[in-house]
Amino acid sequence: MTEYSSGDPHRTLELLWGEPTRPSRGPRPALTLAAVARAAIEIADADGLGALSMRAVAERLGFTTMSIYRYVPGKAELLDVMVDTVNAESPVLEHVEGGWRAKMEVCAREEWALFHRHPWVLHLAWHRPVLGPNSVTSYESALAALSGIGLSDKEMVAVFNTLYGYVRGAARTSVDARLAERHTGLSEDEWWSSREQFWQHLADPERFPTMNRLRSSGAFDVVEMDFEFGLARVLDGLEALISKRSLGAEPKDDAR
Template sequence: MVVYAGQGENKRTMALLWRAHGVIEEKVSPGPKQQLSVDEIVEAAIELADSEGMPAVSMRTVGKLLGRSGMALYTYVPSKSELVDLMYDHALGELPTEYDLSVGWRQAVVAWAHDYWAFFLRHPWVLQVSSARPVLGPNEFASVDTLVRLLDGIGLPALRQRRIVGTLTNFVRGAARMIAESRQAPGATGVSDDEWWYARSAALQEVVPDLAERFPSVIRVESEGATPSDEDDDTPYLEREATATFKAGLTVLLDGIETAITQSS
Protein backbone atom coordinates (compact mmCIF):
# COMPACT_ATOMS: atom_id res chain seq x y z
CA MET A 1 0.00 0.00 0.00
CA VAL A 2 1.05 3.54 -0.64
CA VAL A 3 0.88 6.42 1.78
CA TYR A 4 1.65 10.00 0.96
CA ALA A 5 3.63 11.85 3.59
CA GLY A 6 1.95 15.18 3.09
CA GLN A 7 -1.15 14.92 1.02
CA GLY A 8 -2.93 16.35 -1.98
CA GLU A 9 -3.30 15.58 -5.65
CA ASN A 10 -0.10 17.33 -6.65
CA LYS A 11 2.00 15.30 -4.28
CA ARG A 12 0.62 12.07 -5.58
CA THR A 13 1.07 13.15 -9.18
CA MET A 14 4.68 14.11 -8.58
CA ALA A 15 5.34 10.84 -6.80
CA LEU A 16 3.94 8.98 -9.79
CA LEU A 17 6.00 10.97 -12.25
CA TRP A 18 9.24 10.65 -10.39
CA ARG A 19 8.64 7.17 -9.06
CA ALA A 20 9.72 8.68 -5.80
CA HIS A 21 9.62 5.53 -3.77
CA GLY A 22 11.75 7.14 -1.17
CA VAL A 23 9.05 9.58 -0.22
CA ILE A 24 6.47 6.86 -0.26
CA GLU A 25 6.11 4.32 2.52
CA GLU A 26 5.36 0.86 1.24
CA LYS A 27 3.08 -0.92 3.64
CA VAL A 28 2.18 -4.58 3.50
CA SER A 29 -1.51 -5.05 3.65
CA PRO A 30 -4.23 -7.59 3.02
CA GLY A 31 -5.94 -8.07 -0.28
CA PRO A 32 -4.67 -9.36 -3.62
CA LYS A 33 -1.39 -8.05 -5.00
CA GLN A 34 -1.45 -5.60 -7.88
CA GLN A 35 -1.07 -7.50 -11.12
CA LEU A 36 -0.25 -4.52 -13.29
CA SER A 37 2.14 -1.63 -12.90
CA VAL A 38 1.95 2.03 -13.77
CA ASP A 39 4.64 1.50 -16.38
CA GLU A 40 2.73 -1.27 -18.08
CA ILE A 41 -0.36 0.90 -18.24
CA VAL A 42 1.52 3.94 -19.50
CA GLU A 43 3.27 1.90 -22.17
CA ALA A 44 0.05 0.30 -23.32
CA ALA A 45 -1.56 3.73 -23.56
CA ILE A 46 1.37 5.08 -25.56
CA GLU A 47 1.20 2.12 -27.90
CA LEU A 48 -2.45 2.83 -28.47
CA ALA A 49 -1.88 6.54 -28.98
CA ASP A 50 0.93 5.90 -31.46
CA SER A 51 -1.08 3.51 -33.58
CA GLU A 52 -4.64 4.77 -33.27
CA GLY A 53 -4.27 8.36 -32.17
CA MET A 54 -5.13 10.08 -28.92
CA PRO A 55 -8.91 9.89 -29.33
CA ALA A 56 -8.61 6.10 -29.32
CA VAL A 57 -7.05 6.20 -25.86
CA SER A 58 -9.82 5.71 -23.35
CA MET A 59 -9.70 4.07 -19.98
CA ARG A 60 -11.70 1.19 -21.41
CA THR A 61 -9.50 0.66 -24.46
CA VAL A 62 -6.29 0.80 -22.45
CA GLY A 63 -7.80 -1.59 -19.94
CA LYS A 64 -8.85 -3.97 -22.67
CA LEU A 65 -5.34 -3.96 -24.12
CA LEU A 66 -4.16 -5.25 -20.75
CA GLY A 67 -7.00 -7.72 -20.35
CA ARG A 68 -8.65 -5.67 -17.67
CA SER A 69 -11.71 -3.48 -17.31
CA GLY A 70 -11.40 0.25 -17.64
CA MET A 71 -12.06 0.82 -13.99
CA ALA A 72 -9.18 -1.41 -12.97
CA LEU A 73 -6.75 1.31 -13.98
CA TYR A 74 -8.00 3.60 -11.28
CA THR A 75 -6.08 1.63 -8.69
CA TYR A 76 -2.86 2.69 -10.36
CA VAL A 77 -3.64 6.13 -11.63
CA PRO A 78 -5.93 8.74 -10.09
CA SER A 79 -7.55 9.87 -13.33
CA LYS A 80 -7.16 9.91 -17.05
CA SER A 81 -5.49 13.30 -17.08
CA GLU A 82 -2.74 11.97 -14.81
CA LEU A 83 -2.31 9.03 -17.15
CA VAL A 84 -1.84 11.43 -20.02
CA ASP A 85 0.79 13.35 -18.08
CA LEU A 86 2.60 10.10 -17.41
CA MET A 87 2.42 9.16 -21.09
CA TYR A 88 3.89 12.52 -21.98
CA ASP A 89 6.83 12.34 -19.64
CA HIS A 90 7.50 8.68 -20.38
CA ALA A 91 7.64 9.33 -24.11
CA LEU A 92 10.03 12.25 -23.63
CA GLY A 93 12.42 9.71 -22.14
CA GLU A 94 13.45 8.53 -25.56
CA LEU A 95 14.96 11.88 -26.52
CA PRO A 96 18.75 12.17 -26.62
CA THR A 97 20.26 14.17 -23.79
CA GLU A 98 23.75 14.69 -25.13
CA TYR A 99 24.92 16.50 -28.24
CA ASP A 100 28.32 17.11 -29.65
CA LEU A 101 29.17 20.72 -28.99
CA SER A 102 32.62 20.55 -30.51
CA VAL A 103 31.06 21.25 -33.92
CA GLY A 104 29.62 24.52 -32.64
CA TRP A 105 26.35 25.44 -30.98
CA ARG A 106 24.57 26.07 -34.25
CA GLN A 107 25.09 22.61 -35.64
CA ALA A 108 24.21 21.12 -32.28
CA VAL A 109 20.94 23.02 -32.15
CA VAL A 110 20.11 21.88 -35.67
CA ALA A 111 20.67 18.29 -34.59
CA TRP A 112 18.52 18.83 -31.52
CA ALA A 113 15.76 20.40 -33.58
CA HIS A 114 15.68 17.49 -35.98
CA ASP A 115 15.56 14.97 -33.16
CA TYR A 116 12.82 16.86 -31.39
CA TRP A 117 10.88 17.20 -34.63
CA ALA A 118 11.23 13.51 -35.43
CA PHE A 119 10.08 12.68 -31.93
CA PHE A 120 6.84 14.57 -32.44
CA LEU A 121 6.26 12.82 -35.73
CA ARG A 122 6.78 9.45 -34.05
CA HIS A 123 4.38 10.41 -31.26
CA PRO A 124 2.05 13.01 -32.73
CA TRP A 125 -0.32 12.72 -29.78
CA VAL A 126 2.32 14.41 -27.61
CA LEU A 127 1.43 17.64 -29.37
CA GLN A 128 -2.06 17.42 -27.97
CA VAL A 129 -0.76 17.46 -24.43
CA SER A 130 -0.69 20.98 -23.18
CA SER A 131 2.70 22.64 -23.22
CA ALA A 132 1.74 25.67 -21.19
CA ARG A 133 1.21 24.07 -17.80
CA PRO A 134 4.40 22.02 -17.65
CA VAL A 135 4.07 18.49 -16.38
CA LEU A 136 7.29 18.81 -14.35
CA GLY A 137 8.30 15.21 -14.83
CA PRO A 138 11.90 13.98 -14.88
CA ASN A 139 12.12 13.58 -18.62
CA GLU A 140 10.61 16.95 -19.29
CA PHE A 141 13.26 18.48 -17.09
CA ALA A 142 15.93 16.46 -18.82
CA SER A 143 14.82 17.48 -22.28
CA VAL A 144 14.68 21.17 -21.44
CA ASP A 145 18.03 20.88 -19.68
CA THR A 146 19.51 19.36 -22.82
CA LEU A 147 18.55 22.30 -24.98
CA VAL A 148 19.59 24.84 -22.36
CA ARG A 149 23.05 23.30 -22.22
CA LEU A 150 23.47 23.68 -25.98
CA LEU A 151 23.14 27.43 -25.51
CA ASP A 152 25.12 27.63 -22.32
CA GLY A 153 28.49 28.96 -23.32
CA ILE A 154 27.73 31.31 -26.17
CA GLY A 155 27.54 34.54 -24.26
CA LEU A 156 23.82 35.01 -23.90
CA PRO A 157 22.49 36.46 -20.66
CA ALA A 158 20.30 33.99 -18.75
CA LEU A 159 17.10 35.83 -19.51
CA ARG A 160 17.74 35.92 -23.23
CA GLN A 161 18.77 32.30 -23.15
CA ARG A 162 15.49 31.39 -21.50
CA ARG A 163 13.47 33.25 -24.11
CA ILE A 164 15.36 31.59 -26.90
CA VAL A 165 14.86 28.16 -25.40
CA GLY A 166 11.14 28.84 -25.25
CA THR A 167 11.07 30.15 -28.78
CA LEU A 168 12.97 27.18 -30.20
CA THR A 169 10.79 24.69 -28.38
CA ASN A 170 7.67 26.43 -29.56
CA PHE A 171 8.94 26.63 -33.07
CA VAL A 172 9.65 22.93 -33.42
CA ARG A 173 6.35 21.99 -31.80
CA GLY A 174 4.42 24.23 -34.16
CA ALA A 175 6.25 23.00 -37.22
CA ALA A 176 5.73 19.38 -36.24
CA ARG A 177 2.09 20.05 -35.50
CA MET A 178 1.49 21.10 -39.08
CA ILE A 179 2.60 17.72 -40.34
CA ALA A 180 1.02 15.73 -37.56
CA GLU A 181 -2.35 17.33 -38.15
CA SER A 182 -2.18 16.92 -41.88
CA ARG A 183 -1.70 13.19 -41.37
CA GLN A 184 -4.91 12.67 -39.52
CA ALA A 185 -7.28 14.56 -41.75
CA PRO A 186 -10.44 12.54 -42.35
CA GLY A 187 -10.12 9.80 -39.79
CA ALA A 188 -7.73 6.88 -39.86
CA THR A 189 -7.36 5.65 -43.44
CA GLY A 190 -9.89 7.80 -45.26
CA VAL A 191 -8.91 9.80 -48.30
CA SER A 192 -5.24 10.55 -48.55
CA ASP A 193 -3.80 13.96 -47.97
CA ASP A 194 -3.34 14.59 -51.68
CA GLU A 195 -6.76 13.37 -52.70
CA TRP A 196 -8.35 15.56 -50.07
CA TRP A 197 -6.31 18.51 -51.17
CA TYR A 198 -7.18 17.98 -54.79
CA ALA A 199 -10.91 17.60 -54.15
CA ARG A 200 -10.95 20.69 -51.98
CA SER A 201 -9.07 22.79 -54.49
CA ALA A 202 -11.34 21.66 -57.30
CA ALA A 203 -14.44 22.52 -55.28
CA LEU A 204 -12.91 25.86 -54.38
CA GLN A 205 -12.11 26.64 -57.99
CA GLU A 206 -15.69 25.91 -58.94
CA VAL A 207 -17.33 27.88 -56.16
CA VAL A 208 -14.95 30.84 -56.32
CA PRO A 209 -13.80 31.25 -59.90
CA ASP A 210 -12.38 34.71 -59.32
CA LEU A 211 -10.09 33.60 -56.51
CA ALA A 212 -6.89 34.69 -58.22
CA GLU A 213 -8.20 38.21 -58.73
CA ARG A 214 -9.35 38.55 -55.16
CA PHE A 215 -6.17 37.35 -53.49
CA PRO A 216 -3.35 37.89 -55.97
CA SER A 217 -0.57 37.93 -53.40
CA VAL A 218 -1.31 34.57 -51.80
CA ILE A 219 -1.92 32.95 -55.13
CA ARG A 220 1.36 34.20 -56.55
CA VAL A 221 3.39 33.21 -53.54
CA GLU A 222 1.73 29.82 -53.22
CA SER A 223 2.10 28.88 -56.85
CA GLU A 224 5.72 29.83 -57.45
CA GLY A 225 8.49 27.37 -56.80
CA ALA A 226 6.45 24.41 -55.66
CA THR A 227 8.68 21.86 -54.01
CA PRO A 228 9.40 19.26 -56.67
CA SER A 229 8.66 15.71 -55.64
CA ASP A 230 11.48 13.24 -56.07
CA GLU A 231 10.92 10.28 -58.32
CA ASP A 232 10.01 7.75 -55.68
CA ASP A 233 9.08 10.13 -52.90
CA ASP A 234 5.38 9.78 -52.25
CA THR A 235 5.30 12.22 -49.36
CA PRO A 236 2.08 14.18 -49.70
CA TYR A 237 2.12 17.79 -50.79
CA LEU A 238 1.21 19.41 -47.49
CA GLU A 239 3.84 17.37 -45.73
CA ARG A 240 6.62 18.31 -48.12
CA GLU A 241 5.69 21.94 -47.76
CA ALA A 242 5.60 21.74 -43.98
CA THR A 243 8.98 20.06 -43.86
CA ALA A 244 10.50 22.71 -46.07
CA THR A 245 8.95 25.42 -43.93
CA PHE A 246 10.48 23.81 -40.87
CA LYS A 247 13.96 23.76 -42.32
CA ALA A 248 13.78 27.27 -43.71
CA GLY A 249 12.28 28.60 -40.50
CA LEU A 250 14.99 27.00 -38.43
CA THR A 251 17.63 28.74 -40.49
CA VAL A 252 15.88 32.07 -40.04
CA LEU A 253 15.64 31.53 -36.29
CA LEU A 254 19.28 30.57 -35.96
CA ASP A 255 20.33 33.61 -37.95
CA GLY A 256 18.30 35.70 -35.55
CA ILE A 257 19.99 34.05 -32.59
CA GLU A 258 23.38 34.89 -34.05
CA THR A 259 22.29 38.48 -34.22
CA ALA A 260 21.27 38.28 -30.58
CA ILE A 261 24.67 36.88 -29.66
CA THR A 262 26.42 39.67 -31.49
CA GLN A 263 24.32 42.26 -29.71
CA SER A 264 24.96 40.73 -26.29
CA SER A 265 28.72 40.68 -26.57
Protein backbone atom coordinates in the same frame (compact mmCIF):
# COMPACT_ATOMS: atom_id res chain seq x y z
CA MET B 1 -8.59 20.79 -28.60
CA THR B 2 -5.88 21.31 -25.98
CA GLU B 3 -6.11 19.32 -22.76
CA TYR B 4 -4.90 20.74 -19.45
CA SER B 5 -3.74 18.58 -16.61
CA SER B 6 -6.36 18.51 -13.86
CA GLY B 7 -4.84 15.82 -11.71
CA ASP B 8 -3.48 16.06 -8.19
CA PRO B 9 -0.02 17.65 -8.64
CA HIS B 10 1.34 16.12 -5.45
CA ARG B 11 0.23 12.64 -6.45
CA THR B 12 1.64 13.13 -9.94
CA LEU B 13 5.04 14.14 -8.57
CA GLU B 14 5.01 11.10 -6.28
CA LEU B 15 4.27 8.86 -9.27
CA LEU B 16 6.99 10.43 -11.39
CA TRP B 17 9.74 10.74 -8.82
CA GLY B 18 8.91 8.24 -6.09
CA GLU B 19 10.11 4.69 -5.81
CA PRO B 20 7.69 2.24 -7.46
CA THR B 21 5.62 0.68 -4.71
CA ARG B 22 3.49 -2.41 -4.63
CA PRO B 23 -0.16 -2.08 -3.65
CA SER B 24 -0.47 -2.83 0.05
CA ARG B 25 -3.54 -4.97 -0.38
CA GLY B 26 -4.66 -7.73 -2.67
CA PRO B 27 -2.72 -10.44 -4.47
CA ARG B 28 0.85 -10.11 -5.62
CA PRO B 29 0.72 -7.50 -8.43
CA ALA B 30 1.58 -8.49 -11.97
CA LEU B 31 1.57 -4.91 -13.28
CA THR B 32 3.84 -1.89 -12.98
CA LEU B 33 3.21 1.80 -13.52
CA ALA B 34 5.60 1.65 -16.48
CA ALA B 35 3.55 -1.11 -18.10
CA VAL B 36 0.33 0.85 -17.57
CA ALA B 37 1.91 3.96 -19.11
CA ARG B 38 3.27 2.01 -22.08
CA ALA B 39 -0.14 0.47 -22.81
CA ALA B 40 -1.75 3.90 -22.62
CA ILE B 41 0.86 5.33 -25.00
CA GLU B 42 0.21 2.54 -27.50
CA ILE B 43 -3.52 3.31 -27.45
CA ALA B 44 -2.97 7.06 -27.88
CA ASP B 45 -0.39 6.54 -30.64
CA ALA B 46 -2.78 4.35 -32.61
CA ASP B 47 -6.14 6.04 -32.04
CA GLY B 48 -5.59 9.39 -30.32
CA LEU B 49 -6.53 10.68 -26.89
CA GLY B 50 -10.22 10.20 -27.61
CA ALA B 51 -9.71 6.44 -27.42
CA LEU B 52 -7.79 6.59 -24.15
CA SER B 53 -9.54 5.61 -20.93
CA MET B 54 -8.70 3.66 -17.84
CA ARG B 55 -10.98 0.91 -19.08
CA ALA B 56 -9.25 0.79 -22.48
CA VAL B 57 -5.87 0.48 -20.79
CA ALA B 58 -7.17 -2.31 -18.55
CA GLU B 59 -8.59 -4.23 -21.50
CA ARG B 60 -5.33 -3.90 -23.41
CA LEU B 61 -3.42 -5.34 -20.48
CA GLY B 62 -5.97 -8.02 -19.70
CA PHE B 63 -6.80 -6.69 -16.23
CA THR B 64 -9.82 -5.14 -14.59
CA THR B 65 -10.23 -1.37 -14.56
CA MET B 66 -9.93 -1.32 -10.77
CA SER B 67 -6.52 -2.99 -11.12
CA ILE B 68 -5.28 0.04 -13.07
CA TYR B 69 -6.49 2.42 -10.37
CA ARG B 70 -4.16 0.67 -7.94
CA TYR B 71 -1.23 2.14 -9.91
CA VAL B 72 -2.49 5.53 -11.06
CA PRO B 73 -5.40 7.48 -9.53
CA GLY B 74 -6.94 8.74 -12.77
CA LYS B 75 -6.58 9.67 -16.42
CA ALA B 76 -5.14 13.11 -15.69
CA GLU B 77 -2.23 11.67 -13.73
CA LEU B 78 -1.83 8.91 -16.31
CA LEU B 79 -1.38 11.53 -19.05
CA ASP B 80 1.40 13.17 -17.03
CA VAL B 81 3.18 9.83 -16.67
CA MET B 82 2.73 9.16 -20.40
CA VAL B 83 4.30 12.50 -21.35
CA ASP B 84 7.29 11.96 -19.10
CA THR B 85 7.68 8.44 -20.45
CA VAL B 86 7.92 9.56 -24.09
CA ASN B 87 10.23 12.41 -23.08
CA ALA B 88 12.81 9.75 -22.32
CA GLU B 89 13.19 9.63 -26.12
CA SER B 90 14.55 13.20 -26.19
CA PRO B 91 18.30 13.45 -26.78
CA VAL B 92 20.90 14.25 -24.14
CA LEU B 93 22.68 17.11 -25.87
CA GLU B 94 25.91 16.85 -23.90
CA HIS B 95 26.80 13.95 -26.18
CA VAL B 96 26.20 15.96 -29.37
CA GLU B 97 29.35 17.31 -30.99
CA GLY B 98 29.54 20.95 -32.02
CA GLY B 99 28.40 24.27 -30.61
CA TRP B 100 25.02 25.51 -29.48
CA ARG B 101 23.56 25.56 -33.01
CA ALA B 102 24.48 21.95 -33.74
CA LYS B 103 22.96 20.91 -30.43
CA MET B 104 19.77 22.89 -31.04
CA GLU B 105 19.43 21.37 -34.52
CA VAL B 106 19.55 17.89 -33.00
CA CYS B 107 17.10 18.94 -30.30
CA ALA B 108 14.65 20.36 -32.85
CA ARG B 109 14.80 17.38 -35.22
CA GLU B 110 14.42 14.87 -32.41
CA GLU B 111 11.39 16.73 -31.02
CA TRP B 112 9.90 16.89 -34.53
CA ALA B 113 10.29 13.12 -34.81
CA LEU B 114 8.87 12.57 -31.31
CA PHE B 115 5.75 14.57 -32.16
CA HIS B 116 5.19 12.41 -35.23
CA ARG B 117 5.65 9.20 -33.25
CA HIS B 118 3.31 10.44 -30.53
CA PRO B 119 1.01 13.04 -32.13
CA TRP B 120 -1.31 13.10 -29.10
CA VAL B 121 1.38 15.05 -27.21
CA LEU B 122 0.55 18.03 -29.42
CA HIS B 123 -2.93 18.17 -27.87
CA LEU B 124 -1.59 18.64 -24.34
CA ALA B 125 -0.70 22.05 -22.94
CA TRP B 126 3.06 22.60 -22.90
CA HIS B 127 3.29 25.89 -21.01
CA ARG B 128 2.47 23.95 -17.82
CA PRO B 129 5.06 21.22 -18.23
CA VAL B 130 5.13 17.80 -16.65
CA LEU B 131 7.91 18.03 -14.08
CA GLY B 132 8.99 14.42 -14.34
CA PRO B 133 12.59 13.18 -14.36
CA ASN B 134 12.76 12.60 -18.12
CA SER B 135 11.14 15.94 -18.95
CA VAL B 136 13.36 17.89 -16.58
CA THR B 137 16.50 16.08 -17.76
CA SER B 138 15.68 16.99 -21.37
CA TYR B 139 15.05 20.62 -20.45
CA GLU B 140 18.24 20.84 -18.37
CA SER B 141 20.20 19.43 -21.32
CA ALA B 142 18.81 22.05 -23.71
CA LEU B 143 19.43 24.95 -21.34
CA ALA B 144 22.97 23.73 -20.66
CA ALA B 145 23.64 23.84 -24.41
CA LEU B 146 22.68 27.53 -24.38
CA SER B 147 24.81 28.42 -21.37
CA GLY B 148 28.02 30.39 -21.65
CA ILE B 149 27.38 31.82 -25.12
CA GLY B 150 26.63 35.40 -24.08
CA LEU B 151 22.91 35.17 -23.40
CA SER B 152 21.31 36.39 -20.21
CA ASP B 153 19.40 33.84 -18.16
CA LYS B 154 16.04 35.09 -19.42
CA GLU B 155 17.31 35.10 -23.00
CA MET B 156 18.38 31.46 -22.66
CA VAL B 157 14.84 30.51 -21.70
CA ALA B 158 13.37 32.71 -24.43
CA VAL B 159 15.67 31.20 -27.09
CA PHE B 160 14.62 27.68 -26.14
CA ASN B 161 10.93 28.63 -26.05
CA THR B 162 11.20 30.27 -29.47
CA LEU B 163 12.77 27.19 -31.02
CA TYR B 164 10.46 24.73 -29.26
CA GLY B 165 7.43 26.81 -30.19
CA TYR B 166 8.42 26.67 -33.86
CA VAL B 167 8.98 22.91 -33.79
CA ARG B 168 5.71 22.24 -32.01
CA GLY B 169 3.72 24.50 -34.34
CA ALA B 170 5.28 23.02 -37.47
CA ALA B 171 4.71 19.49 -36.18
CA ARG B 172 1.07 20.28 -35.42
CA THR B 173 0.56 21.45 -39.01
CA SER B 174 2.29 18.35 -40.40
CA VAL B 175 0.43 15.93 -38.16
CA ASP B 176 -2.92 17.60 -38.89
CA ALA B 177 -2.28 17.17 -42.62
CA ARG B 178 -1.62 13.46 -42.17
CA LEU B 179 -4.68 13.01 -39.97
CA ALA B 180 -6.81 14.81 -42.55
CA GLU B 181 -5.62 12.38 -45.22
CA ARG B 182 -6.40 9.41 -42.97
CA HIS B 183 -9.89 10.63 -42.09
CA THR B 184 -10.94 11.85 -45.55
CA GLY B 185 -9.16 9.29 -47.71
CA LEU B 186 -7.82 12.13 -49.86
CA SER B 187 -4.17 13.07 -50.20
CA GLU B 188 -3.23 16.76 -50.19
CA ASP B 189 -2.80 16.65 -53.97
CA GLU B 190 -6.21 15.03 -54.39
CA TRP B 191 -7.86 17.53 -52.07
CA TRP B 192 -6.47 20.50 -53.99
CA SER B 193 -7.29 18.91 -57.36
CA SER B 194 -10.91 18.60 -56.27
CA ARG B 195 -10.96 22.38 -55.78
CA GLU B 196 -9.75 23.32 -59.23
CA GLN B 197 -13.04 25.18 -59.69
CA PHE B 198 -11.77 27.78 -57.23
CA TRP B 199 -8.85 28.69 -59.48
CA GLN B 200 -10.84 28.49 -62.69
CA HIS B 201 -13.85 30.55 -61.66
CA LEU B 202 -13.35 32.28 -58.31
CA ALA B 203 -9.71 33.32 -57.95
CA ASP B 204 -9.88 36.34 -60.26
CA PRO B 205 -6.29 37.16 -61.40
CA GLU B 206 -7.02 40.87 -61.20
CA ARG B 207 -8.22 40.58 -57.61
CA PHE B 208 -5.62 38.02 -56.48
CA PRO B 209 -2.64 38.62 -58.77
CA THR B 210 0.05 37.44 -56.35
CA MET B 211 -1.64 34.13 -55.57
CA ASN B 212 -2.23 33.42 -59.24
CA ARG B 213 1.37 34.21 -60.11
CA LEU B 214 2.68 31.92 -57.36
CA ARG B 215 0.38 29.13 -58.49
CA SER B 216 1.58 29.48 -62.07
CA SER B 217 5.21 29.31 -60.95
CA GLY B 218 4.58 26.13 -58.94
CA ALA B 219 5.25 27.79 -55.59
CA PHE B 220 2.23 26.06 -54.05
CA ASP B 221 3.34 22.61 -55.17
CA VAL B 222 5.04 21.95 -51.83
CA VAL B 223 2.49 19.71 -50.16
CA GLU B 224 3.97 19.68 -46.65
CA MET B 225 5.50 22.53 -44.70
CA ASP B 226 9.26 22.71 -45.21
CA PHE B 227 10.39 22.05 -41.66
CA GLU B 228 14.10 22.36 -42.40
CA PHE B 229 13.64 25.72 -44.15
CA GLY B 230 11.81 27.15 -41.14
CA LEU B 231 14.27 25.63 -38.68
CA ALA B 232 17.21 27.24 -40.47
CA ARG B 233 15.52 30.64 -40.46
CA VAL B 234 14.73 30.44 -36.74
CA LEU B 235 18.30 29.43 -35.95
CA ASP B 236 19.65 32.18 -38.21
CA GLY B 237 17.70 34.72 -36.17
CA LEU B 238 18.90 33.28 -32.87
CA GLU B 239 22.47 33.21 -34.18
CA ALA B 240 22.22 36.89 -35.05
CA LEU B 241 21.28 37.63 -31.44
CA ILE B 242 24.14 35.53 -30.08
CA SER B 243 26.62 37.14 -32.49
CA LYS B 244 25.43 40.53 -31.30
CA ARG B 245 26.17 39.50 -27.72
CA SER B 246 29.64 38.30 -28.68
CA LEU B 247 30.37 41.76 -30.11
CA GLY B 248 29.74 43.30 -26.72
CA ALA B 249 26.06 44.21 -26.77
CA GLU B 250 24.81 43.92 -23.22
CA PRO B 251 21.95 41.48 -22.61
CA LYS B 252 18.84 42.87 -20.98
CA ASP B 253 17.16 40.54 -18.52
CA ASP B 254 13.92 42.49 -18.77
CA ALA B 255 13.81 42.16 -22.59
CA ARG B 256 10.72 40.52 -24.02
